[in-house]
Amino acid sequence: MENVLITGNMGYIGPVLTQYLHRGDGDYRLYGYDSGFFAHCLTTLDGQPERALAAQHFGDLRSFDAAILDGVGAVVHLAAISNDPIGNAFAQVTEQINITASVDFARQAKAAGVRRFVFASSCSVYGAGQAAACREDAPLDPLTPYAKSKIAMEEALHVLADDDFSVICLRFATACGMSDRLRLDLVLNDFVASAVSTGKIEILSDGSSWRPLIHVQDMARAIEWALGTRETGAFMALNAGSDAWNYKIRDLAQAVSDAIPDTTVSINKDAVPDKRSYKVDFSRFSQFAGGFTPRVGLAEAIAGLSDGLRVIGFDDPDFRQSNLMRLRMLLSHQDHGTLDADLNWLR
Numbered sequence: 538m539e540n541v542l543i544t545g546n547m548g549y550i551g552p553v554l555t556q557y558l559h560r561g562d563g564d565y566r567l568y569g570y571d572s573g574f575f576a577h578c579l580t581t582l583d584g585q586p587e588r589a590l591a592a593q594h595f596g597d598l599r600s601f602d603a604a605i606l607d608g609v610g611a612v613v614h615l616a617a618i619s620n621d622p623i624g625n626a627f628a629q630v631t632e633q634i635n636i637t638a639s640v641d642f643a644r645q646a647k648a649a650g651v652r653r654f655v656f657a658s659s660c661s662v663y664g665a666g667q668a669a670a671c672r673e674d675a676p677l678d679p680l681t682p683y684a685k686s687k688i689a690m691e692e693a694l695h696v697l698a699d700d701d702f703s704v705i706c707l708r709f710a711t712a713c714g715m716s717d718r719l720r721l722d723l724v725l726n727d728f729v730a731s732a733v734s735t736g737k738i739e740i741l742s743d744g745s746s747w748r749p750l751i752h753v754q755d756m757a758r759a760i761e762w763a764l765g766t767r768e769t770g771a772f773m774a775l776n777a778g779s780d781a782w783n784y785k786i787r788d789l790a791q792a793v794s795d796a797i798p799d800t801t802v803s804i805n806k807d808a809v810p811d812k813r814s815y816k817v818d819f820s821r822f823s824q825f826a827g828g829f830t831p832r833v834g835l836a837e838a839i840a841g842l843s844d845g846l847r848v849i850g851f852d853d854p855d856f857r858q859s860n861l862m863r864l865r866m867l868l869s870h871q872d873h874g875t876l877d878a879d880l881n882w883l884r
């Protein structure tokens with residue numbers, strides 16, 4: 538049985554991944570490592586998702602204790618400042634965590650004998666709209682500190698990778714779907730939460746921009762593939778998602794309003810088109826990952842979210858000011874004096 542360490546396991550993707558790998562037939566003993574920024578932001582009635590782990594470690598990647606890597610064969614590195622709003626508000630911290638500490642951590646993992654390192658990268662590395670759907674060799678044009686950090690980490694991993702330390706960077710599309718630690722700062726999750734709590738979806742842009750999406754269960758499937766494959770050599774960066782899931786923002790809103798009765802959609806026709814518009818080509822992923830490519834359909838994703846929200850009694854029309862938004866939660870920790878200006882725990 539292989540020991541797998543999942544960093545950042547107490548966020549949005551981590552609980553879904555943990556349960557997926559725990560139930561699957563992969564032979565993994567799972568460990569978690571997290572600072573716990575969102576540990577209490579549970580959106581489930583089923584209790585702590587971490588009970589599926591052999592052990593949970595708490596700590597900040599910026600002072601990682603390499604002893605945690607003893608006996609670990611593979612790492613899934615999710616821990617990060619995980620979106621543009623936080624990256625913009627905490628640019629230096631994003632560099633510290635997503636680059637400096639993450640690169641040090643990868644070096645420690647390699648030195649400790651970890652053989653497979655799976656990194657959660659992002660399609661946002663392609664930046665502003667390009668004419669064709671972006672393949673992995675398309676020019677990179679990161680627009681934000683967050684996107685820049687993902688490229689810097691990929692580049693460092695490329696240098697570290699070798700036959701004994703093989704690296705797969707999954708450039709994930711924007712996630713969606715229910716999790717035991719739901720985030721509502723993701724486009725489809727926001728639309729469903731808005732439809733459920735207010736009966737309205739207001740798109741501030743003209744809704745014409747393209748965004749590739751992936752369901753969080755399908756992210757877990759992609760990571761399962763990355764842990765097990767032996768066909769990718771020392772290093773590979775892959776777009777993780779599916780060609781069918783490149784959507785226009787307004788089409789996503791329409792799909793939500795079709796699924797949730799009495800939902801109105803408003804579009805700001807006069808808005809300047811959003812700069813962050815990109816289509817992504819996922820053919821390389823389907824070529825390599827075969828049976829592990831996305832399976833969840835859009836209607837299923839929307840139904841899963843609205844059911845999940847109903848089960849937890851969600852009805853907050855002000856959810857954009859709530860702890861289900863990652864940036865809001867961090868600022869709230871600071872307001873309460875529990876995190877300092879650089880997101881270090883104070884008590």
Ligand SMILES: NC(=O)c1ccc[n+]([C@@H]2O[C@H](COP(=O)([O-])OP(=O)(O)OC[C@H]3O[C@@H](n4cnc5c(N)ncnc54)[C@H](O)[C@@H]3O)[C@@H](O)[C@H]2O)c1
Binds near residue numbers: 573598616634711863
């Ligand atoms: N959600 C998406 O749409 C998406 C898309 C592409 C890539 N990704 C990447 O996937 C990963 C996980 O995303 P998520 O949506 O679960 O994010 P999240 O913010 O919900 O979870 C991130 C986790 O990392 C932990 N963390 C942050 N800084 C840390 C530190 N210094 N030390 C230890 N732990 C720390 C947090 O406590 C949190 O539990 C991130 O790297 C993110 O950039 C996410």
